[in-house]
Amino acid sequence: MDTARTPRDEAAEYIANRRFHQSVTLPARDGHKKMLISYAEYGYEGDANTPTILFTPGMFGSRYVGMFMHAIAAKNKVRVLVPDRFGFGETKNVPLESRISAWTAAMPRFLEALGIKHVALLSHSAGTIYNLNLLWHHREVLHPTRPMIFFLAPFVDVAHSKVPMVLALQKLPEMSFGYWNKMASFFALKASVMVGFSSGLLAQFAGALSPGNDEPSAREANMKVIERDYGLGVDLQVVLEMAVTRGLFAEDTVGANHEALVCLKKGSGAFWAEADDMAVLIDKLAVRERETRVEGRAALRVGIFFAETDAMTGKTGQEYFQSCWKGENGQYEGCFDVKIKTIDKSDHDSVLRAAEALVDVIESVAEVGMQGGSIE
Template identity: 35%
Template sequence: MFGSRYFGTDYNKLAISSKIRFICVDRPGFGGSSIVPIEDRVNTWLETVPQLLKHLNVNYVSLISHSAGTIYLLNTLYHLRHILDPKRPYVALLAPWVSQEHSGVTMLSLASKLPDVAFSGWSGLVGFINKTLVPAGSWSGGIISSSASLFQSSPSNAEVTSEETAQAKWGTDAATVAAIDGLQAKYCWAEGMSGANDEARLCLGGGKGLWGVCEDYSEYVRKFCAEERRRSDADRLLELHVVFATSDIMIGTGGKAYFEDVWGQDCVAGCVDVKMVQAPETNHETVLNFEKGLMHKIFKDIGGNAAQYVEC
């Protein structure tokens, strides 16, 4: 997620009440992480995660991703499968990213044809949009969707947080929540965010050798299931939960159908326990919304597990 280290604080109270340790990792070019060549982004992530978990003395985790994080989660799941709890391996993908080749989203198909130089100032553009045009409280962190959501019907307008919601979400009063919302955006954009330029290119660059083992989702699922069946240390089937938005401008209905199809292949049965749901009245961004999204259920699922939680 775009700036997730700060916006992850939205779920701090929920994580504590669910007895989960919530770990958000800055990807290359975000926050305190160094910039790397775009072709090294996924591999750098795969090198970072085990070192970070070792530093934190964490043995097992559950994985959750949103949007662009799908690419990183799928690579982590394939290459670092051992970091999931063998007693209850669990991953969740919210508003999963799908290549425009399969989603057929016109806006992204056109964007993918732009030269790389067109994205050199992307982080600045998105920063301007999120600091100036989009209320901080409604911005969840989608790389491209931050600006695309401006053109959606019924855009997510940040409502004034009620005292009841403030207590439920943060355990504090509404005035404090308003201050936190403002500081989230301020601190996020005060740090390095130039990684957004390459992250946008990465999202649009499927099939160009940038997505690691998941260049082709269909092939990925077949390869992963083949590896999963060879495992001898898993006591339970991997649980893979997918949460789609009701209306997702980034993948459209075509992308949703494609993602359902790839995880509905024959090889999945008896290998991965796949559950797919649609969060009512949500879009690509608000699928993470505290009230409308399904994070409560996901946290509850993870809370029943001994593993901790890494966000991709």
């Protein structure tokens, strides 16, 4: 007689989905070396015309992080691509100083290799830095008439956020971050501490001063919404959380050491390229949007989802990021269509799994066919 399947059995089968563990080799071209990128394809398994989101996670830039979007995206017939960043999965690490520029150059090639012309951009936490650079250098990857970019708990320079613990971490010697990924793995797997995917131990340390607001009741309520609307049982979601963490740390995570340095702007190569001054960059983006605006093209849709309590960015950092996009006295009117929402009872990391935010993003993308040029 067959034994009943347990949530652990279901989680193992869920994670083993072949679509979640793929790789593509980008050929050498235009001065760029051949590069293998491992990635996951979550959501709907469609074709080149399927509405698509390119998701850039936070500090732990692993494809595993996007797994929580799968059920929601699949129901809405949206595809979510999550490539492993440098030093995660099978994607090899690169020198710190070329981390952002190499990624910015690789993404259009990655999409081209998969036969995808246009995407909506989504980032969480430190992924903000990468997607702002991608938006500046490769605006063409967005939909030609309905361009969209979304931010979940955007991370900003501590010079603007003034978060005390992040300021303290910035003063640690660079060598302190040489085994950052190993420390995160120990806490997550051995000490059974939930390490946030966006910022890992940074969020844990910062949370000691500014406790998160992801109450057990809020977490359970979110899981029940996903169970009710998207068919993923609460018991399975609970097991998946740890299974995703184990899967992530079973692979290469050395890239997290460089990511910590990038977030803290430590080391000679840890600059943010075009995003080094977000206010200046966004002003340049507005000028370009205004100058290149054509009839029939909507303003750049900018969706920002703040956590109610954010130990990594803080209220001051949130206000700064919002002001960058809003400008003064309507100066960016017609350039950006900015929509801002704060997710109740969420923190810097839990907002990544908040159904309220993910459904908003995914349904917005579902309404527009990403690959065509017509307004649908």
